Amino acid sequence: MAVKRVYTFGNGEAEGKADMKNLLGGKGANLAEMNLIGVPVPPGFTITTDVCSEYNDLGRDKVLELLKSEIEESITKIEKLTQTNFGDKNNPLLVSVRSGARASMPGMMDTVLNLGLNEDSVAGIAKKSGNERFAWDSYRRFVQMYGDVVLGMKPVSKEEIDPFEKIMEDVKLEKGVDLDTDLDVNDLKELVVLFKEAVKEQTGQGFPESAWEQLWGAILAVFDSWNNDRAILYRRMEGIPDEWGTAVNVQAMVYGNMGDDSxxxxxxxxxxxxxxxxxxxxxxxxxxxxxxxxxxxxxxxxxxxxxxxxxxxxxxxxxxxxxxxxxxxxxxxxxxxxxxxxxxxxxxxxxxxxxxxxxxxxxxxxxxxxxxxxxTGAAMVKIAMDLYREGIIDDKLALMRVEANKLDELLHPVFDMKAIGSANELAKGLPASPGAASGQIIFFADEANKYENTILVRIETSPEDLEGMLIAKGILTARGGMTSHAAVVARGMGKCCVSGAGALKIDYKERTLRIGSDIYREGDWISLNGSSGKVYAGQVKTRMPDLDGDFASIMDFASKYTRMSVRTNADTPKDAKVARGFGAEGIGLCRTEHMFFEGERIKTVREMILSSDEEGRRNALAKLLPYQKSDFEGILEAMQGFGVTIRLLDPPLHEFVPHTEAAQQEMAKEMGISLAEVKTKVSDLSEFNPMLGHRGCRLGNTYPEITEMQARAIVEAAIALKKRGVITKPEIMVPLIGTVEEFKMQSDIINKTAKTVFEETGDTIEYMVGTMIEIPRAALTADKVAEFAEFFSFGTNDLTQMTFGYSRDDANKFLPIYIEKGILKNDPFQVLDQTGVGQLVEMGTKKGRSAKPGLKVGICGEHGGEPSSVGFCNSVGMDYVSCSPYRVPIARVAAAQAHILSED
CATH class of the missing domain: 3.30.470.20 (ATP-grasp fold, B domain)
Structure with missing residues (x-):
């Protein structure tokens, strides 16, 4: 059976339908579906996304050969429905050629309108329509679009506008008119001549007259646009796979430029x-x-x-x-x-x-x-809940309509209303995309990194500006409405945008923004309120948004349908309270080393490190004990009733000592020792590869007094809270084990210390001792470890580092290139590598539970807040994921969605 590559639609009939989006792309599938439900759609056909893959694999000539007969048959169907003839000079069929990926990519790929026009058919269109101006307006548009999309006409420099637009502006200036619609027939004819001359000059070839040559050129150009820079960037931004490809939609033209009734x-x-x-x-x-x-x-x-x-x-x-x-x-x-x-x-x-x-x-x-x-994220939540309240969708579908990552937009700051009242309002445009943004003015998208916070200011944006729009804090345009490119793309990004601020006069060459008599230059600060469309001078104070109403309802739905719980990574009571406010059910990672850097504590830590014997270390640790106990009390109390996983000291000791001579001199003075002694100790602590050296459980096993102090602080804190009626569930986690013996030694120290504290206080508390699985060997021998450990927490940051052999600190030198070249699809430190690292996680979970059924298993790496990684954790049967406080809502929704999908 021959492979079908082209699907037709028109006159209420269609060979495709909405659920064929993967094959026909979103646009093609929906064009077919609209035909089937009686919506008026111009007839046409869709070339499948598979052909895009064939084009990339087989090349131009082979694909043209494969498509030729089906395209010719499909054009004939359109001719019959429209009673026109493709390439005919008297009664020509004109078509549009548009892209259509399975996932929406607005403005990222290319379109050609009015295809089929030439020097002969333009006269036929003029005669048939009785509107010569319309015919020549369509022709000049076609030459411009085809020249840009298919023939590659581009501006010479970023300060210059599109070469066709430059010609247009020159003609309008010469004729003394402001708008394209003010140009008469003769002006439009002149534009066509000038446009064609520009094509010849820049490309070295004449503009194609054959309608079939035009059609094949446009189809292949749309396929090519799947791999243009902006489309590639957009796919990375949205997580769209490169191998999906785009469909091509060819439709009979209908005209909105035929006069005042169009x-x-x-x-x-x-x-x-x-x-x-x-x-x-x-x-x-x-x-x-x-x-x-x-x-x-x-x-x-x-x-x-x-x-x-x-x-x-x-x-x-x-x-x-x-x-x-x-x-x-x-x-x-x-x-x-x-x-x-x-x-x-x-x-x-x-x-x-x-x-x-x-x-x-x-x-x-x-x-x-x-x-x-x-x-936007706010609109996403409201629309889902409104459709639910209107009875159009149920609560499960409302939850599935929420794109988990977009919830992050709802957590961004908004302008403080008091600050707005005293701010200097400069201009007013359209509230194209809500939010608040302050930044320094830049005028070119490729300079969006010029300052730490930037506002991209443009006359209007184009798809080529995508990367700069992504980097900038906000977008401001002088032209364009609520459906302009800037507005639509900004809303998709959740980026603050004000469009159509007509008072702006932008000079790209001078890099200035004039508003009335005031001039603002590159680097000047302005602020945008994307909810009101107002532009302010300078920086305006912000505040955190209120999260209740529909947002709270979505979170309730998430709680209803989730299987995994969501914890947070928090090192302070403040972070713990923030996470609890977002619905976190415990702490999956409390990094105790972060507490060592605060205030006077670092001096005591350095005293411990510089001590030459165990007695000196114990004296220093005794000074740290009250600090640690106080910290743990605050964190356990903030999470009362929920489990709190406290990781024992993990980083190598060299991180706590100063490395510049000035800082070392200061340390020597504080410690009352010589600079030479400090330098010697720092030198002794230095390692060739410290992240694989003397750290984690290796520290606790060589200096057991460190583990003793931390275990005592945890247990004493829990007992003190118990006396105040606070329920605690401490879970003490041993980091970086590679052998079961490493874990057993640490576990023995912890249990012995707890027993001592129980005897001293005459009271007890329940606690657990478990380990972080972050070394491949620990995952491979998880059944042996689980005989002694009461829980596992996968530390996928280090597990990824050690499985790939990539340093997290240095990988930025090559990872972007790897992703660009397709060696990797995602940064494995951001999105869990399910094939490799994930296999270790799944193996470790199964092996652990084979030795200890009911073993509690979670994840505490950054992957715990990334939706696809959360879905994977659900599939392997984890009990919880843990992430940073502000990603808790994202993880909660992702966990619930993963469970719903697993049941379907």
Whole structure:
């Protein structure tokens, strides 16, 4: 049976459907689905994502051979439905060629519109439509898009605009007009000539006249765009696999630029920034789709309500709004009613907020795309809960609709309202993406790292600005509406954005921002309020947001459906309380060494290190005991009733001593010893590879008095709290074991010390002694270790380091290159390597429980807060994951989602 590579749709029929997203891409699958449910969609066909993989493997010529007959048959179907002929000069079929990956990648890949036009067919279109201006406007757009996308026309330098836009601006200046729509037929004809001359000059070849040559060039260019820089960066940012590839969608053109009865627009069934249940969007009369998203012309609002809000933001009077910026609801009421009905139908069908692209041609509505809309973290939570309350989805689906990592956006600071009241407001734009951001002005995306905190200021952004947008704290544009590239991408990133601030005058060459009579230069501080659209001078004070309402409801759903509990990594009572506020059920890692660096304690630690015998060390440790006991009391009390895993001293001693001569002199003075003695001790402690040297349980086994002091502090703290009625569950963890004998020696010291404290106090407490599995040998011999250990906690930071043989401190020198070249798909220190490190984790868990059924097992590496890694931990049967306090909500949702998926 022949492999099917092309799927057609049109006139209410389709060869594909919504659940074929992996094969047809999101756009292609939804175009097919809209046909099947009766939504008006221009006919066309989808080339599958598999063909993109074939193209990358087999090359251009082979793929053209494989596609030729199916493409020709599919074009014939479109011709029959539209009663036009592809390549005909009198009655030409014109098509659009668009990308469509299975996961939404807005603006990252390429599109070509009006394909099929040439010197002959433009006359045919003019005659058939009775609108010569429309025909030549479409032709100049096609030459511009094809030149950019297929022929590679690019600006000469970053200070220069697109070469086609430069020609356009020069012509408008010469003609004395401001807008593209003010150009007449002769102007547009002149533009086509100038555009073609620019193509010839820059590429050395003439513009292709054959419609079939144009089509094949555009299809292959879309496949090529899967591997352009911005698409690669976006995939890494969103965790989209490189091997998925993109589909290509070819559709009959419908025209929003045929006159005042035609329009194009983008709409959302709910507010993508706030989640409010309000149909909203933007459109332009006599325009094509790129005009709206590029932000070159000021867009108009779809609904009357939205138009009134927009006018207020722009300080436009009501009568001026109605005359100059009427909403679609006011300008084309019948079309609006149909669009409103369609958006309701699509949201109910997909049971989620939809992002729509539409065109109106001679007052007839056509849908070009629907997809689940990108939204901010706050909107994500509100939409999920609103759909649940409206009875459209149940609580499980509401929870599954939450993208765990995006919850991080809800934990970002917002501006303090008191500070806002006294801030100097500079300008006002559209609240494109909520949040608060302060930073130093930069004008070019590739300079986003120039300062620690930056605000990217642009006339309008383009997909090429993606990397800079990702790095910057906020984005400010002079042009563009709520559906512009800057707005849509910023919302997807959860990045604060103000768009369409018309008062801004930006000069890229001079690197200045003029607002009225004030001039701001690169490096000056400004602040953006993405929730109000306001721009302020300088830095504005922030505060932490309130987390209740819908956020709390989602967390309740997470608690209902999770199997694993979520703990936190916390070293102070403050961090422990923060994590408890986010729902952490205990501490999975308390690093005791962090306590040694505070205040006067470091002097006592250094005294212990410099001591030449056990007595000296014990004297110093006796001074540390009250500090440690007080710390443990605070942390155990903050987590009363929940387990607290306290790791004994882990890092090598050289980390506690000074390494510069000035600091060593100060230490010698404080200790009352000579500088030479300090230098000798520091030298003695130095190691060739300290992270594999004298640290962890090796310290406790060579200097058992250290373990004794820490064990005593823990037990005494728990007994003191017990007397105050506080329930504690201390879990003492031995780090870095490689052999069972290492663990047994430490365990014996801990148990002997606890027994001594019990005798001294006449009281007892329950405690556990376990170990951190972070050395491959410990995982391989986990059944032997589990005979003596009461719990395991996988320390996947070090386990990853030792399994790969990568130093966490030095891996940044090569890991980015490895990821770029495809040697690794992810940074293994951020996303758990399930194939290698994960195999050790799974083996260690199974072996441990084979020796001790019911053995408590958790993870305390940074992977404990990364959603895919949390899913893996659930699959191997861990009891809990532990992560930093501000990732606790992310881990809770990820754990619940993993359990729901495992049951389905």
């Amino acid at each position: 329009a194009t627009g983008v709409a959302f069934t709910r507010d993508a920034g706030t989640g409010e249940n309000m149909f909203n969007g933007e459109y332009l009369i006599n325009a094509q789709g790129e005009d709206v998203v590029a932000g070159i012309r000021t867009p108009q609002q779809i609904t009357k309500e939205g138009s009134i809000r927009w006018a207020r933001l722009q300080d436009i009077l009501e009568e001026d709004r109605v005359m100059m910026y009427p909403s679609l609801e006011e300008a084309m009421p019948e079309v609006f009613e149909e669009l409103n009905a369609v958006q309701k139908k699509l949201e109910m069908h997909y049971k989620d907020m939809q992002d729509l692209e539409f065109t109106v041609q001679d007052k007839k509505l056509w849908l070009l795309q629907t997809r689940n809309g990108k939204r």
